[in-house]
Amino acid sequence: MRFTFLCCLVLLVAGCQTVQMGHFSAPALIAFDPQQARQLAKRAEGYGYVKGRPFNLQNYPFFTQNSFGQNWLKQSSHKVITIGYPKECATYNARWRHRNLFDAIERTMTTCLSRVKEFSKHTGKKCGCRIAAINNNVFLTPEELPFRRNLPAIALVKDTRGRKEILGYASTTGRTGQNQPMDFFTQSGEKVCTGRYNLGSLSFKGDAQLNCFGGRIKGPAVFKVAGYREGQAYGTALVNAGENQLILVYGLPTDEFRKRRAELLEE
Structure with missing residues (x-):
């Protein structure tokens, strides 16, 4: 069942389009291989429809200063952002306009995991990927989803x-x-x-x-x-x-x- 977001911050973006965003404290949504990504997608699919807590989007430079994040906000559902994990692997990846949410989550995670393989070789860290946002819900704090221009x-x-x-x-x-x-x-x-x-x-x-x-x-x-x-x-x-x-x-x-x-x- 799809829940309606209430009392969320309304952000004006590009030509009077509005985006409603909420924050939801979900358990860490992390996978290290494609099989885990598929299982995670099944579990995370429901988080795309929960009611998020309102927050000040200005606290997230990722969405206000990063052209990638700004563009993602303007896209229609179903959409997902993932970020490499841990912080040494923290590149980001996203998809949008998928026909169903499960497919959007799984494909975004799979692409992210493919990218961070190279980071594992380079940094010596075991790199995985973490779901940062699904549709209008953000799961990470500003510190966990950072951006510095x-x-x-x-x-x-x-x-x-x-x-x-x-x-x-x-x-x-x-x-x-x-x-x-x-x-x-x-x-x-x-x-x-x-x-x-x-x-x-x-x-x-x-x-x-x-x-x-x-x-x-x-x-x-x-x-x-x-x-x-x-x-x-x-x-x-x-x-x-x-x-x-x-x-x-x-x-x-x-x-x-x-x-x-x-x-x-x-x-």
Whole structure:
């Protein structure tokens, strides 16, 4: 039986379309292989119709700042979001407009599990997938379904003037695919680099094109993903421009940030 969502937040999205969302505290909906995914889909199907508790959607950057999440909200049922589990595997996947909810859940989980196989090899973690949302119900807290547009970063510059480091942040959607934007700003908000990157959904390396310091250092870059955290990739981008070089290290927590900085400065 389908229950009606009551007292849920009404969000205005794209052209007066409204989306009603609720939060429901379900047991962790996690699977590590396709057989478990099928069993989980049977169990989780009923959660798509329960009455969710109203919440402030502004507390979820995943839905307000992430173009992927914004697009998912606008889609019609049946729709599902899954996220890699644990956090080292936290890429996300989604489907929508399926004829029935069971099929939507199973296919979303199966696709997600296929993707995180590569993450297991890369991170050494046993990666699975967790259901984050079904139709108009979200099962995770904002902390469990995170998204950061601005990632802590450091630019290491080696040129004819010497060597220096610039602390700041990289601004990116974190999306895979062709020509995704990536900019680097100082801590005071001054834009140092602008550019775009290309990264396949199952890749840990790709290519980028960056223009820094008004064209003084620009060109193709080697783009490497070291891992995933809070719904975003983190890693490095290297630009070689003649005698000039720029290494951008982005998205690292404090301890790894310091370690990678020290390693790069020794080169």
